[in-house]
Amino acid sequence: MISLTRRFELPDLIAYAGATWDWHKLHYDPAYVASVGLEAPVVDGQVFGALLAEVLTDHLGPGWRLAALDYRFGSLVLAGETVRAEATITDQDAGHVRADLRVVVIDDNGVAVRDAVSRGSAELVPR
Amino acid sequence: MNEFADESSARGLLTLALKARLGERAVYTAPEEIGRATARYFATAVGDENPLYHSGKIVPPTWIFETCQYTGLPREDDGYCGHSWHLDVPGTRLVRGGHRYRWTRDVRPDDVITATWELLDMTERTTRTGSPMLVVTSSCRYTDADAAPIAEQTEDLIFVRLSR
Numbered sequence: 001m002i003s004l005t006r007r008f009e010l011p012d013l014i015a016y017a018g019a020t021w022d023w024h025k026l027h028y029d030p031a032y033v034a035s036v037g038l039e040a041p042v043v044d045g046q047v048f049g050a051l052l053a054e055v056l057t058d059h060l061g062p063g064w065r066l067a068a069l070d071y072r073f074g075s076l077v078l079a080g081e082t083v084r085a086e087a088t089i090t091d092q093d094a095g096h097v098r099a100d101l102r103v104v105v106i107d108d109n110g111v112a113v114r115d116a117v118s119r120g121s122a123e124l125v126p127r
Numbered sequence: 128m129n130e131f132a133d134e135s136s137a138r139g140l141l142t143l144a145l146k147a148r149l150g151e152r153a154v155y156t157a158p159e160e161i162g163r164a165t166a167r168y169f170a171t172a173v174g175d176e177n178p179l180y181h182s183g184k185i186v187p188p189t190w191i192f193e194t195c196q197y198t199g200l201p202r203e204d205d206g207y208c209g210h211s212w213h214l215d216v217p218g219t220r221l222v223r224g225g226h227r228y229r230w231t232r233d234v235r236p237d238d239v240i241t242a243t244w245e246l247l248d249m250t251e252r253t254t255r256t257g258s259p260m261l262v263v264t265s266s267c268r269y270t271d272a273d274a275a276p277i278a279e280q281t282e283d284l285i286f287v288r289l290s291r
Contacts, residue, residue, distance in 0.1 A: 006174055019165075019172035020193035023206040032205070036177075045223055048191045050173045057188075062179055065233055066188045072225035127233070 002059045002089075004107070006051060007082040008043045040078040048073075048103045048117050051085035055111055056099060056122055059087070064097065068123040071101060074115030081107050083116050097124040139253050140216060140261040140286065153210055156241040157197035161186055163236045169193075186234040190277050191269050192226070194242045197202055198243040210244055216261055216286040224262065224283030231276045239272040247281070254287060 004013050007023055013027050025032035026042045077083060084106050092099040101120030104112035151235030169190045170180035180187050195209030202208040248264040263284040269277045 012172070012174075015172035019169040020190075021196035021206055021208065022193060023195075023202060025206040029206070046171060046189065046226070048193070048194065049171075049226060049228065050175065050187060054173065054177070055177045055190050057177060066228075066230055068230075069189075069228040073223055117225075124256070 001086055002055055003084050004040045004051060004055045004058070005084045005094045005110075008047075008077065008079060008120045010041060013041055013043060013079055013116060016044055019048075020044070021041075026092060038076075038078070040055075040080055043077040043079065043081070043083075045073050045077075045116075048083070048085065051103065052085070052087065052101050052117070052120060052122065055085050055087050056097075056124060060097060063127055064124045065127045066122060067096075069120070070122070071117045071120030072104075074118035075101075075105070077105055077116045084110070084112070085117075087122070095125065098122070099124075129263070140219065140259055140288065141242065141249055145214060145249055145261075148212070148214070149249065151212070151246045153244040154241065155194060155198045155210065155244075157239055158159045160237045160239055161190075161234070166190065166236055183236050186236060188230060188234060188237075188278075189228065191234045191240065192228060192280050194240075194267070197240070197242075198256075210237070210242075210267075212246055212263070212265065212284075214263060214284075219286035219288050220260070222285045222287060224285045227281040228278065229280070234277055240277070241270050241272075241274070243268045243270070258290070259288045 017023055017027050025106050027044055028041050084104050086102045087099045089099050099122045101122055103117035105114050105116055166180050166186040170187050179185050198210050200208050244265060244267045246265050250262050252260055252262055254260050266281045268279045271277055
Protein backbone atom coordinates (compact mmCIF):
# COMPACT_ATOMS: atom_id res chain seq x y z
CA MET A 1 0.00 0.00 0.00
CA ILE A 2 1.14 3.54 -0.74
CA SER A 3 -0.18 6.50 1.18
CA LEU A 4 0.15 10.13 2.17
CA THR A 5 -0.96 11.87 5.32
CA ARG A 6 -2.28 15.43 5.53
CA ARG A 7 -3.74 17.54 8.31
CA PHE A 8 -6.36 20.15 7.44
CA GLU A 9 -6.37 23.28 9.53
CA LEU A 10 -8.77 26.15 8.90
CA PRO A 11 -6.24 28.08 6.71
CA ASP A 12 -5.93 24.98 4.50
CA LEU A 13 -9.70 24.93 4.03
CA ILE A 14 -9.69 28.64 3.21
CA ALA A 15 -6.88 28.14 0.69
CA TYR A 16 -8.82 25.33 -1.03
CA ALA A 17 -12.02 27.40 -1.06
CA GLY A 18 -10.09 30.23 -2.70
CA ALA A 19 -8.37 27.97 -5.23
CA THR A 20 -11.70 26.47 -6.31
CA TRP A 21 -13.91 29.55 -5.87
CA ASP A 22 -16.17 27.37 -3.71
CA TRP A 23 -17.07 29.91 -1.04
CA HIS A 24 -19.67 27.83 0.80
CA LYS A 25 -19.59 28.92 4.45
CA LEU A 26 -19.58 25.29 5.54
CA HIS A 27 -15.87 25.23 4.76
CA TYR A 28 -14.61 28.22 6.78
CA ASP A 29 -17.27 30.05 8.83
CA PRO A 30 -17.46 28.74 12.42
CA ALA A 31 -20.71 30.65 13.16
CA TYR A 32 -22.43 29.20 10.10
CA VAL A 33 -21.10 25.74 10.90
CA ALA A 34 -22.42 25.97 14.47
CA SER A 35 -25.83 27.03 13.14
CA VAL A 36 -26.11 23.72 11.27
CA GLY A 37 -25.03 21.70 14.29
CA LEU A 38 -21.41 20.93 13.44
CA GLU A 39 -18.38 21.38 15.68
CA ALA A 40 -15.96 22.75 13.09
CA PRO A 41 -15.77 23.72 9.41
CA VAL A 42 -16.03 20.82 6.98
CA VAL A 43 -13.21 19.79 4.64
CA ASP A 44 -14.42 19.97 1.02
CA GLY A 45 -14.82 16.33 -0.01
CA GLN A 46 -13.38 16.91 -3.46
CA VAL A 47 -9.97 17.56 -1.91
CA PHE A 48 -9.80 13.82 -1.20
CA GLY A 49 -9.90 13.22 -4.96
CA ALA A 50 -6.90 15.50 -5.26
CA LEU A 51 -5.04 13.60 -2.51
CA LEU A 52 -5.77 10.25 -4.13
CA ALA A 53 -4.52 11.61 -7.45
CA GLU A 54 -1.37 12.84 -5.71
CA VAL A 55 -0.53 9.57 -4.00
CA LEU A 56 -0.85 7.68 -7.29
CA THR A 57 0.98 10.14 -9.55
CA ASP A 58 3.79 10.60 -7.00
CA HIS A 59 4.26 6.84 -6.87
CA LEU A 60 4.15 6.20 -10.62
CA GLY A 61 5.96 9.33 -11.83
CA PRO A 62 5.41 11.73 -14.72
CA GLY A 63 5.11 8.99 -17.33
CA TRP A 64 1.58 8.19 -16.16
CA ARG A 65 -1.65 10.16 -16.01
CA LEU A 66 -5.05 9.50 -14.52
CA ALA A 67 -7.73 8.17 -16.84
CA ALA A 68 -10.37 7.32 -14.21
CA LEU A 69 -10.97 8.03 -10.54
CA ASP A 70 -14.08 6.94 -8.63
CA TYR A 71 -14.73 7.50 -4.95
CA ARG A 72 -17.61 7.27 -2.47
CA PHE A 73 -17.74 9.49 0.57
CA GLY A 74 -17.84 8.15 4.12
CA SER A 75 -17.97 10.50 7.09
CA LEU A 76 -17.46 14.25 7.11
CA VAL A 77 -13.95 15.46 7.95
CA LEU A 78 -13.64 18.56 10.11
CA ALA A 79 -10.98 21.26 10.39
CA GLY A 80 -8.16 20.10 12.65
CA GLU A 81 -8.40 16.46 11.61
CA THR A 82 -5.75 14.41 9.82
CA VAL A 83 -6.43 12.04 6.95
CA ARG A 84 -4.41 9.32 5.27
CA ALA A 85 -5.04 8.71 1.56
CA GLU A 86 -4.30 5.07 0.73
CA ALA A 87 -3.86 3.30 -2.60
CA THR A 88 -3.24 -0.36 -3.30
CA ILE A 89 -2.07 -1.26 -6.79
CA THR A 90 -4.19 -4.19 -7.96
CA ASP A 91 -3.12 -4.55 -11.58
CA GLN A 92 -0.23 -3.15 -13.58
CA ASP A 93 1.25 -3.68 -17.03
CA ALA A 94 2.72 -1.47 -19.76
CA GLY A 95 -0.68 -0.11 -20.75
CA HIS A 96 -2.41 0.62 -17.48
CA VAL A 97 -2.30 0.65 -13.69
CA ARG A 98 -5.36 0.00 -11.54
CA ALA A 99 -5.66 0.71 -7.83
CA ASP A 100 -8.12 0.44 -4.98
CA LEU A 101 -8.45 3.56 -2.87
CA ARG A 102 -9.52 4.69 0.56
CA VAL A 103 -9.14 7.80 2.72
CA VAL A 104 -9.27 7.43 6.49
CA VAL A 105 -9.32 9.90 9.34
CA ILE A 106 -6.50 9.01 11.73
CA ASP A 107 -5.81 9.80 15.37
CA ASP A 108 -2.53 11.07 16.82
CA ASN A 109 -1.12 7.52 16.75
CA GLY A 110 -1.92 7.03 13.08
CA VAL A 111 -4.79 4.68 13.82
CA ALA A 112 -7.76 4.90 11.45
CA VAL A 113 -10.87 6.03 13.31
CA ARG A 114 -13.35 6.36 10.42
CA ASP A 115 -13.60 6.53 6.64
CA ALA A 116 -13.56 9.82 4.77
CA VAL A 117 -13.68 7.95 1.45
CA SER A 118 -15.14 4.54 2.10
CA ARG A 119 -14.09 3.04 -1.21
CA GLY A 120 -12.61 4.10 -4.49
CA SER A 121 -10.72 2.97 -7.54
CA ALA A 122 -8.50 4.46 -10.19
CA GLU A 123 -6.98 3.70 -13.56
CA LEU A 124 -3.85 5.34 -14.92
CA VAL A 125 -2.48 5.15 -18.44
CA PRO A 126 0.90 6.07 -19.95
CA ARG A 127 1.27 9.77 -20.77
CA MET B 128 -56.12 5.38 -4.48
CA ASN B 129 -52.49 5.74 -3.54
CA GLU B 130 -52.13 8.87 -1.45
CA PHE B 131 -49.13 9.89 -3.56
CA ALA B 132 -50.55 8.96 -6.96
CA ASP B 133 -51.02 12.48 -8.25
CA GLU B 134 -47.87 14.15 -7.06
CA SER B 135 -45.26 11.65 -5.97
CA SER B 136 -44.30 8.06 -5.46
CA ALA B 137 -45.17 5.90 -2.49
CA ARG B 138 -42.06 7.09 -0.61
CA GLY B 139 -43.03 10.67 -1.32
CA LEU B 140 -39.69 12.08 -2.43
CA LEU B 141 -39.73 11.82 -6.21
CA THR B 142 -42.47 14.17 -7.31
CA LEU B 143 -43.73 14.70 -10.83
CA ALA B 144 -42.24 18.19 -10.72
CA LEU B 145 -38.81 16.72 -9.99
CA LYS B 146 -39.18 14.05 -12.66
CA ALA B 147 -40.01 16.72 -15.21
CA ARG B 148 -36.57 18.22 -14.70
CA LEU B 149 -34.68 15.15 -15.89
CA GLY B 150 -32.63 15.99 -18.96
CA GLU B 151 -32.12 19.62 -17.96
CA ARG B 152 -28.78 21.08 -19.02
CA ALA B 153 -26.63 23.98 -17.92
CA VAL B 154 -23.62 25.20 -19.90
CA TYR B 155 -20.82 27.43 -18.60
CA THR B 156 -17.84 28.64 -20.62
CA ALA B 157 -14.77 30.12 -18.96
CA PRO B 158 -13.98 33.68 -20.06
CA GLU B 159 -10.28 32.94 -20.41
CA GLU B 160 -7.56 30.26 -20.33
CA ILE B 161 -7.03 28.42 -17.03
CA GLY B 162 -3.59 29.91 -16.59
CA ARG B 163 -0.41 28.71 -14.89
CA ALA B 164 -1.10 30.63 -11.69
CA THR B 165 -4.40 28.78 -11.25
CA ALA B 166 -2.61 25.44 -11.54
CA ARG B 167 0.06 26.48 -9.07
CA TYR B 168 -2.42 27.93 -6.58
CA PHE B 169 -4.57 24.80 -6.63
CA ALA B 170 -1.53 22.54 -6.15
CA THR B 171 -0.33 24.75 -3.31
CA ALA B 172 -3.72 24.71 -1.61
CA VAL B 173 -3.87 20.92 -1.80
CA GLY B 174 -0.27 20.53 -0.66
CA ASP B 175 0.84 18.80 -3.86
CA GLU B 176 4.47 19.63 -4.72
CA ASN B 177 4.46 17.94 -8.13
CA PRO B 178 6.76 20.07 -10.36
CA LEU B 179 4.52 19.46 -13.38
CA TYR B 180 1.89 21.67 -11.73
CA HIS B 181 4.20 24.26 -10.20
CA SER B 182 6.08 24.78 -13.48
CA GLY B 183 2.82 25.29 -15.32
CA LYS B 184 3.21 22.33 -17.69
CA ILE B 185 -0.15 20.81 -16.74
CA VAL B 186 -3.00 21.51 -14.34
CA PRO B 187 -3.65 19.18 -11.36
CA PRO B 188 -6.16 16.67 -12.74
CA THR B 189 -9.02 17.18 -10.28
CA TRP B 190 -8.98 20.97 -10.66
CA ILE B 191 -11.21 20.73 -13.73
CA PHE B 192 -14.10 19.41 -11.66
CA GLU B 193 -14.32 22.64 -9.68
CA THR B 194 -16.36 24.90 -11.94
CA CYS B 195 -17.52 27.68 -9.59
CA GLN B 196 -15.00 30.11 -11.02
CA TYR B 197 -16.62 30.45 -14.41
CA THR B 198 -20.31 29.97 -13.79
CA GLY B 199 -20.81 33.73 -13.46
CA LEU B 200 -23.57 32.99 -10.96
CA PRO B 201 -24.30 35.26 -7.99
CA ARG B 202 -23.18 34.18 -4.53
CA GLU B 203 -25.98 32.56 -2.53
CA ASP B 204 -26.76 33.20 1.15
CA ASP B 205 -24.59 30.25 2.17
CA GLY B 206 -21.67 31.64 0.15
CA TYR B 207 -21.84 29.14 -2.70
CA CYS B 208 -21.54 30.57 -6.21
CA GLY B 209 -21.29 27.46 -8.36
CA HIS B 210 -23.66 25.38 -10.42
CA SER B 211 -26.65 23.96 -8.60
CA TRP B 212 -29.87 22.35 -9.81
CA HIS B 213 -31.77 23.97 -6.90
CA LEU B 214 -33.92 20.88 -6.42
CA ASP B 215 -36.71 21.25 -3.91
CA VAL B 216 -37.00 18.06 -1.86
CA PRO B 217 -38.88 19.07 1.31
CA GLY B 218 -38.14 17.33 4.60
CA THR B 219 -34.71 16.07 3.57
CA ARG B 220 -31.06 16.80 4.17
CA LEU B 221 -28.54 16.72 1.36
CA VAL B 222 -25.39 14.58 1.47
CA ARG B 223 -22.90 13.97 -1.30
CA GLY B 224 -22.55 10.37 -2.44
CA GLY B 225 -19.40 10.41 -4.47
CA HIS B 226 -17.74 11.22 -7.76
CA ARG B 227 -16.72 9.39 -10.92
CA TYR B 228 -14.04 11.22 -12.89
CA ARG B 229 -12.81 10.41 -16.38
CA TRP B 230 -10.04 12.13 -18.33
CA THR B 231 -9.36 11.98 -22.06
CA ARG B 232 -6.07 13.86 -21.73
CA ASP B 233 -4.13 16.12 -19.37
CA VAL B 234 -5.67 19.48 -18.49
CA ARG B 235 -3.41 22.27 -19.77
CA PRO B 236 -3.02 25.86 -18.60
CA ASP B 237 -3.97 27.19 -22.06
CA ASP B 238 -7.29 25.31 -22.12
CA VAL B 239 -10.49 27.37 -22.25
CA ILE B 240 -13.05 25.15 -20.60
CA THR B 241 -16.74 24.72 -21.34
CA ALA B 242 -18.64 22.70 -18.74
CA THR B 243 -21.93 21.10 -19.77
CA TRP B 244 -24.01 19.77 -16.87
CA GLU B 245 -26.95 17.39 -17.37
CA LEU B 246 -29.49 16.04 -14.91
CA LEU B 247 -29.42 12.33 -15.68
CA ASP B 248 -31.41 10.32 -13.16
CA MET B 249 -33.43 10.37 -9.95
CA THR B 250 -33.99 7.12 -8.09
CA GLU B 251 -35.66 6.46 -4.76
CA ARG B 252 -33.86 4.10 -2.43
CA THR B 253 -33.70 3.33 1.27
CA THR B 254 -30.76 3.96 3.58
CA ARG B 255 -29.26 1.14 5.63
CA THR B 256 -31.24 2.45 8.59
CA GLY B 257 -34.50 2.40 6.64
CA SER B 258 -34.92 6.08 5.80
CA PRO B 259 -36.20 6.96 2.33
CA MET B 260 -33.74 8.78 0.15
CA LEU B 261 -33.64 10.24 -3.33
CA VAL B 262 -30.43 9.74 -5.30
CA VAL B 263 -29.94 12.39 -7.97
CA THR B 264 -27.29 11.67 -10.58
CA SER B 265 -25.88 14.34 -12.85
CA SER B 266 -22.94 14.54 -15.20
CA CYS B 267 -20.68 17.25 -16.48
CA ARG B 268 -18.63 17.14 -19.68
CA TYR B 269 -15.59 19.39 -19.95
CA THR B 270 -14.48 20.39 -23.43
CA ASP B 271 -11.84 22.72 -24.83
CA ALA B 272 -12.19 25.70 -27.18
CA ASP B 273 -12.45 23.30 -30.13
CA ALA B 274 -15.24 21.36 -28.38
CA ALA B 275 -12.89 18.40 -27.96
CA PRO B 276 -13.38 16.36 -24.78
CA ILE B 277 -10.97 16.75 -21.87
CA ALA B 278 -12.80 15.13 -18.95
CA GLU B 279 -16.18 14.10 -17.59
CA GLN B 280 -17.63 13.59 -14.15
CA THR B 281 -20.72 11.97 -12.73
CA GLU B 282 -21.85 12.81 -9.22
CA ASP B 283 -24.58 11.62 -6.87
CA LEU B 284 -26.51 13.97 -4.62
CA ILE B 285 -28.46 12.13 -1.93
CA PHE B 286 -31.52 13.66 -0.29
CA VAL B 287 -32.25 11.71 2.93
CA ARG B 288 -35.61 12.15 4.63
CA LEU B 289 -35.31 13.75 8.06
CA SER B 290 -36.71 11.71 10.90
CA ARG B 291 -40.06 12.96 12.10
